[in-house]
Amino acid sequence: MITQLTVNGIIAGCTYALVAMGFTIIYGTVRFFHFAHGAIVAVAAYTAWAFMAYLGMPFAMAAIISVVAAGGLGVLMDRFVYRPLRQRKSPSLILLLASFGMFLVVQNILQFVFGSDIKMLRGGAASEGHRLFGAVITSTQLWIVASSVILAVAALWFLRKTGFGKSIRAVADDQVAASLVGINSERTVSMAFFLGSALAGVAGILVALESNVYPAMGLNAVIKGIIAALIGGMGSIPGALLGGLLIGFAENVGVWGISSGWKDAISYAVLVAFLLFRPGGIFHTDLELRKV
Amino acid sequence: MIQRCWTHISEGSVTMLLKVNSLSAGYGHTEAVKDVTFNIDVGHITALIGPNGAGKSTLLKALSGTLESYGGTITRGDILLDEEPIAGLRADQLVAKGLTLVPDGRRLFTHMTVQENLEMGGFTVRDKELFGINFNRVLTLFPEIAPLRPRKAGSLSGGEQQMLAIGRALMINPKLLLIDEPSLGLAPRLLDNVFEKIANLRNEQIIGVVVVEQNVHEVLKIADSVVALKLGEAAYVGNAADLRNDDAKLKEVFL
Numbered sequence: 055m056i057t058q059l060t061v062n063g064i065i066a067g068c069t070y071a072l073v074a075m076g077f078t079i080i081y082g083t084v085r086f087f088h089f090a091h092g093a094i095v096a097v098a099a100y101t102a103w104a105f106m107a108y109l110g111m112p113f114a115m116a117a118i119i120s121v122v123a124a125g126g127l128g129v130l131m132d133r134f135v136y137r138p139l140r141q142r143k144s145p146s147l148i149l150l151l152a153s154f155g156m157f158l159v160v161q162n163i164l165q166f167v168f169g170s171d172i173k174m175l176r177g178g179a180a181s182e183g184h185r186l187f188g189a190v191i192t193s194t195q196l197w198i199v200a201s202s203v204i205l206a207v208a209a210l211w212f213l214r215k216t217g218f219g220k221s222i223r224a225v226a227d228d229q230v231a232a233s234l235v236g237i238n239s240e241r242t243v244s245m246a247f248f249l250g251s252a253l254a255g256v257a258g259i260l261v262a263l264e265s266n267v268y269p270a271m272g273l274n275a276v277i278k279g280i281i282a283a284l285i286g287g288m289g290s291i292p293g294a295l296l297g298g299l300l301i302g303f304a305e306n307v308g309v310w311g312i313s314s315g316w317k318d319a320i321s322y323a324v325l326v327a328f329l330l331f332r333p334g335g336i337f338h339t340d341l342e343l344r345k346v
Numbered sequence: 347m348i349q350r351c352w353t354h355i356s357e358g359s360v361t362m363l364l365k366v367n368s369l370s371a372g373y374g375h376t377e378a379v380k381d382v383t384f385n386i387d388v389g390h391i392t393a394l395i396g397p398n399g400a401g402k403s404t405l406l407k408a409l410s411g412t413l414e415s416y417g418g419t420i421t422r423g424d425i426l427l428d429e430e431p432i433a434g435l436r437a438d439q440l441v442a443k444g445l446t447l448v449p450d451g452r453r454l455f456t457h458m459t460v461q462e463n464l465e466m467g468g469f470t471v472r473d474k475e476l477f478g479i480n481f482n483r484v485l486t487l488f489p490e491i492a493p494l495r496p497r498k499a500g501s502l503s504g505g506e507q508q509m510l511a512i513g514r515a516l517m518i519n520p521k522l523l524l525i526d527e528p529s530l531g532l533a534p535r536l537l538d539n540v541f542e543k544i545a546n547l548r549n550e551q552i553i554g555v556v557v558v559e560q561n562v563h564e565v566l567k568i569a570d571s572v573v574a575l576k577l578g579e580a581a582y583v584g585n586a587a588d589l590r591n592d593d594a595k596l597k598e599v600f601l
């Protein structure tokens with residue numbers, strides 16, 4: 055039983071980690087809570103579903119298109135909502151409110167277009183599971199774990215080793231200084247939104263494969279993603295990965311013997327414990343909450 | 347009221363690097379720089395002086411393309427760099443043209459190491475060899491920085507930070523370098539040191555430098571020309587030597 059709960063925790067944790075990585079990349083660059091990140095998770099899931107259900111597209115192709123669309127949607131949100139606000143020097147509270155607004159608008163559009171009933175990305179019976187230390191893990195679940203780890207490593211490499219990654223770090227540190235060494239900060243922000251939103255898109259498709267597609271699916275994803283990013287240390291990719299796994303593990307194993315309705319409470323309890331005793335998160339980044 | 351210094355141009359031996367023509371700039375309804383005109387020659391150090399609030403930093407921000415980030419705008423006038431209009435370009439576009447600013451408050455990447463700050467300074471230098479040349483030149487000019495390279499930039503002393511800020515700006519091998527108050531928070535001895543480096547810089551590489559400075563007597567020792575601002579207007583534009591030997595005139599433009 056405990057191994058099965060652990061496996062479930064890792065699966066959930068991987069999707070949280072992907073959302074958290076995207077969130078943390080964007081937060082690290084623009085320093086506000088991009089709550090509409092959750093809406094992008096849902097849009098990617100619906101896009102994949104629509105391409106498969108309406109056009110009969112194979113899964114892989116639908117998934118790739120949806121991930122690109124998710125990245126593009128993030129860029130559009132930045133370009134047409136956040137950037138004008140930034141240029142007007144709006145405080146981050148205003149940006150957060152705008153972000154909430156966009157989240158709700160997108161969620162309502164999804165509900166209007168697709169209805170509020172639950173959709174499934176994979177028709178048919180659940181695939182045969184593999185046995186692992188007494189727990190059952192399906193092929194889909196193995197895919198989820200593998201793609202999360204690969205994407206985490208790729209994102210880390212991208213941010214640490216490429217010029218683009220360095221420009222993100224520079225813009226995050228000091229935008230004026232970044233422009234004075236020749237970095238186009240608006241373009242850097244756009245790229246950060248694309249990368250972060252594409253990661254959210256992957257998460258949306260994985261969540262859809264594992265459970266269901268419904269308009270409000272982004273809410274749980276973004277809340278758990280934010281908690282994971284905070285626990286890991288805001289701005290840290292390895293932190294987001296570990297934070298996601300920790301939250302997934304805690305809420306699945308924590309409900310052992312009690313109702314699974316306690317999952318959210320457990321996640322919040324873990325967050326509160328971190329905020330009290332290690333506010334910088336696992337990796338103790340200096341991008342603490344006061345800078346939100 | 348505006349005295350122009352044409353001597354260098356008439357000599358024909360020096361070329362003009364920057365031309366500022368009736369430039370006005372400000373923040374919303376406050377006009378901080380009013381109708382300022384002057385030229386900067388290649389290989390010259392220009393001292394930009396004037397009392398607090400005269401508009402010196404605003405002028406440098408306007409020249410470097412960073413004014414918008416501070417909520418300001420250029421309202422009138424032209425800026426020509428090598429005869430090419432540059433007013434309204436962003437700072438990153440100006441870096442590509444060889445102009446950068448060491449801003450007030452230095453604005454280092456405080457979360458990065460000294461080494462990383464220098465590397466970020468050369469972010470746009472794609473040629474590895476050129477990058478290496480620039481890097482070595484900075485370390486030759488500021489040997490004090492070399493042993494500090496593993497440290498976080500935020501942990502350096504004021505003087506060290508100032509040298510790093512200038513060093514970072516030099517990584518693009520600029521043809522025009524603007525420096526805002528390098529002396530801020532520095533001990534007088536360090537101040538001499540930093541000024542000496544700026545003078546060396548001009549002697550070794552033929553670049554234009556504009557230095558904003560409150561220590562007028564100090565900066566006049568190294569400057570070739572002077573632009574004095576007073577309430578946003580140019581109170582004196584001309585030769586540094588004339589001002590150096592004329593205390594009465596110096597008092598007049600500065601008070």
Ligand SMILES: Nc1ncnc2c1ncn2[C@@H]1O[C@H](COP(=O)(O)OP(=O)(O)OP(=O)(O)O)[C@@H](O)[C@H]1O
Nearest residue numbers: 373376378397398399400401402403404405416417
């Ligand atoms: N970001 C800003 N927003 C609004 N007004 C500003 C801003 N920065 C400067 N000012 C105003 O513009 C005027 C010129 O300021 P500026 O900083 O250019 O002066 P300065 O000559 O550099 O002074 P100091 O020697 O004190 O550095 C001042 O009246 C100042 O209050």
Ligand SMILES: [Mg+2]
Nearest residue numbers: 402403404450
């Ligand atoms: Mg100033």
